[in-house]
Amino acid sequence: MIDLPDYVKQGERARLFPVLADTSREGRMASIFLSLLPQIPSLAGAVLNTVGLRVGKRTKIETFTEVVLKDCNDTNNRPDGLLVVSTGKATWSALVEAKIGKSKLDADQVQRYLEMAKANGIDAVLTISNEFVARADHSPVVVPKTLLRKASLYHWSWTWIATQCEILSIQGDVEDKEQAFLLREIIRFLKHSGTGVERFSQMGAGWKDLVQAVTNNGTLKKTAPEVEEGVGCWLEEERDLSLQLSRHVGQPVEAVIERKLRDDPAGRLKAGVAQLVDAQCLTSIYRIPDSAADIEVNADLTRKTLSAGMRMKAPLDKKSTKARVNWLLRMLKDDDPRIIIRAHWPGRAAATQQPLSVLRDTPEVIQTENKDAAPHSFEVLLVESLGKRFAGRRTFIEDVEQVVPDFYDLVGQYLRAWQAPPPRPVKSRSTVDEDAITQETHDAIDEETPEAAAR
Template identity: 45%
Template sequence: MQRAITGLELIQGETARLIPVASEKALEGRATSILLATLAVVENFAAAILRTVGQRVGSRASIQCFTEVVLSQDGDQKDRPDGLIVVTVGKRTWSALIESKIGNAVIDAEQIQRYLALARQHKIDAVITISNQFAALPTHHPIKVPKTATRTVKLFHWSWTSLLTQAVYQIDVEQDIDPEQRYILQEFCRYFSHASSGVKTFDAMNKEWREVCLTVKNGGKLLKASNEVKNTVGAWNQEQRDIALLLTRELKAPVSVKLRKSHRDDPEQRLKDDCADLVKTNCLSSIFVIPDAASDLTVTANLGLRTITCMMELQAPADKKSTKARVNWLLRQLQRSSDGTIQVVAKWPGRMHDTATSLEVLRVDLNALQCENQRLAPSRFQVVLVRDLAGKFSGAKTFLDGMNLAITDFYRAAGEHLKPWTPTAPKMPVKDDNVEEFKPSEVNT
């Protein structure tokens, strides 16, 4: 029996249920139903999630969500998308087909191309996939489809972890959520945080990771067009997103991966450029934007040295003239740091080489960073942690564990204490009571 829903003719479509009655083995169906039911009910959560795919929804919006969707199809195709979202604001309607995977299942390119064709046939605006695969942005899809397939239908991707992180953020940070909706979000988080839900964080690099590390260690040459390099960069990009989500949950603030515009707009160009950078430098790097932090956080994995470097950079206070005074300004910020591995790098005006020393040494000798030219003062400081992972670096899982620990250790020891220098406001001259005040009215005309 067909159902007319905001202009769509559904042969079949069940309203998404918060407590689905699907079989325990039907993890994908259960997860999809719980997610879509939560989107339909919790306004703030829906607004945040749908904003990532370009849809701004307010109190006037109506959100309908369905599972077990069947639409009329051309030919012999019997595809059945996992879900459907329909957003109505006034006379405007936006809709999206949902295809979800859980556990180790990955998105199938052939299936998604069929769903894109189905969406075109029914004038549905988008196809959204959900899986444990990560993407830097919802527009950066884990699979490649012909550009012609997305000419009139947009393709987006959410990871289950990103959805869970947004729910955690809503609970911990957002204040204007009524008790019933907060309870639903808490139950949502409880379900998707449990191992039995099938939701996974990114917990291992690609299968070629060890081979790539050994090639670099032994002085071999990586090839930017090889599958080993492409898969390594692809895994690194997924790990970047996972780190951003980890920091978002830990800091209760929306941390994001910093991408230049050409990479935001074109994920294929990003992959190509990142492969070239890995081959050239033997390093994988990422920059994270942390709201209200003193600077962006740069993380670099050096395959040759087998190290993880975490770094934040600050402008030195221009109102202090000597190296001692500028160093002392930085030390006051780090006085609670007890991590003996923190390093400080001073950058100097002109062509003077950088100087570096440990935070421990600098506390004893404020001149330990001074360059050869005693009249110069540093223009910028870099606060750095370098963690040597040694043999653990080439392990697909131990590498990620070591890097995540290095990042959280660095931020706890240094990053959260750093503050940027800001110039003081200009001040009025000190008033001299012995000098008669000038009055404009006394000027002869």
């Protein structure tokens, strides 16, 4: 016999090898995942941290499946699992509802589970599916806010769970051999197409019409259904791409969201619609740990281009445009024809840009009309013209997921932000003059091409 919580009439321990009917794919997936949380504390800590829980040495995690609550006889109200986390005197619990494949969460079902949680003193309802959200406390479904006063609602995507597993493996956070073996097996399992774990792979049905509307007359209406659908799909891809980048660099990568919209998914969708209508662009920003700057990704419906770029401050200790450009060029290893350098200037001077390959030979060609001016910042962009592929529901997503990692591999990993040098000690007048001469020599070297400076 197993010790069940008082409010549970029937249930089984979550098993790594569940004995369930072949038709119960969701129950099997939930059981396999839940069974690993007590066995791999690092994994439990990584996922439970997103719902406000800390996993320590004294933490006890219990997971159950085939749960039937004592006051519920309706077979339609049987969640896929129950998660109970105890630390000392404090206990937190959540009903778990899982979907797999193309199955979507049902708002009415989630609402019933929230009511059940409230009635039984359960702290939360946790949903897992292939639907993406920006944060665990956001949900793919809309429920009355009154239901969230006594029980919280959280959501994880299967891809997000798989990403957390891969990051733990890449970083070597699981040292125990048995735990490491289980972690590798769950990664392999979640990657297999037969499990029903799916990534976001295509834009909505109205994407082609949306692109065509911009091509025909260049105007969009906020009320057009394809506009809201297009923005909604872009936000789903944003969440999926942040996970893909996390696996790519082995560190958590997050989408940068404006502060006032972080807790307002509906407001964020509305803001995205306004941007698409006004600028005919879709934009997302990604933050990679310790990188020189955030990566801004832009899909331009007018030009049918995708771009990824980083903007960084120019080295202010170098006086001339040529010296500042060469400082940047020395960090870039590959002259990919898609890479463009854009310089921003003081005052109202318009930005100027040139291909990276051109600047290698003539850095000063990017100079604005004012020959005495020097750029205060640079953008490094990778721009891909998609042509007909832009309007393809699948090809558009394929290209987004190719361009952004390409940019990081070619540019992002090499850039280092400029920092002002520390102040020098105050010296005699003659010493100061000598330092000025030394600085002029360094500036002269910087004005040479990177190849010449290296020689």
